[in-house]
Amino acid sequence: MPPAPPTVTPLRPLIFATLATLIAGFVDAVGYAYLGGLFLSFMSGNSTRLGISLASGQLTAALHAAIVIGCFVVGALVGTLIADASARWKLVRILAVEVLLFALAAVLAERDAGFVALLPVAVAMGLQNAVHQIIAGADVGKSFVTGALFGVGQALARRLNGRGALTEAASYGLSWAAFVVGALVGTLMLVGTGMTAALATAGLLLAGLAALAFAFNRHLGPAVAEFGGD
Template identity: 40%
Template sequence: MLDNSRNILLACALSALAGYVDGIGFLHLGGLFVSFMSGNSTRLGVSLAEGRWWEATGAAGLIALFVAGAAGGSLVVRSRSSYCQCWILLIEGALLAGAALSHAFGMSGLAIAGIVMAMGLENAVFQIEGGGGLGLTYVTGALVKVGQLMAVALTGGSRFGWTPNLLLWAALVAGCVVGALAYPRINLAAIWFAAAVAFALSAVLAIAARRRKGRKD
């Protein structure tokens, strides 16, 4: 999927967006995540072991919302529309804008729900119909790929095949830095910027899809 400059740029932009949102969510939730469900799963297990049922319920709720968002994204992919990437990002932008609006009206719980679903949804942007896709809101897989492709490079394979996955990781970290700087200043209102980016990317992809369709016709 990271086989051309267009996909690499889009994946890095979306990974940076996810990092930005996750940095904000992490600070707001005090140690839970809005996109990194491995961390929430660990928190769930530890909370269950220690009998902290309320914390366990919170972690489980975040996981369920993320899965619901991922399922919604997959349904869009299964529509087989040539504009499915655009639709996914448009819905993501709407969820993020709704979350920012909910925060403005003092409904932080609803805001977090919208954010988590948006992050689950985003992972369908590069989904292969009927199968898996490229994880954009978590980078453990990308780092594994970096190590594996470095080994390939050291044994005579492509010298720089590992760089796209490293860029994906770096984009998420950079986005997280920006989100962590924004949150102390404007709280969850910082999500407005994430919504704007999602809408802008959706528009860019819609234009590109229309041009490709025009060339085919």
């Protein structure tokens, strides 16, 4: 009888999803402070800003919001194409592309490129949202904070009706908390070290996630794809 394929506990993808969300909060705070009210992963806020800017005749602000939104959509498109074309290594490949985009952003920030410096990060956040993990019935790891909070309430309601588990609500709550912590750390680091160092730190965190993803997938072998799900 052939040996059973390796198995993966829910903890490993949960850690990855939580760290990815933390990084999204980190860069959102950096982008908001640096771009004067624009986000890099929170497109609902940018869409609101776009409408307000158009209504008030602030065409430059509206153009900036539209460009950031467009970059995010491009990232989501590219990330989905990579994920659909990959089997076992999609997470590693997407994270590797994100690292390159953060490196480009850090170089542009070092050269005082201003608004343009953060556009590669908006693309990277679109890429990141193409990868997610299902943990305890909860879709976590994306930067959809409103959805995460709604998920907490919905999961608690299901628990009260006897149709769900508290672990689902906890997963959504952890995703929200990770985003808030990331925003806190990102703001403190931007103030303390500057834009270039903040972007470089986020890129290094992503590089670490990519290295761990590579190591885990290599250890699991071809029998288990992308932490047990594909």
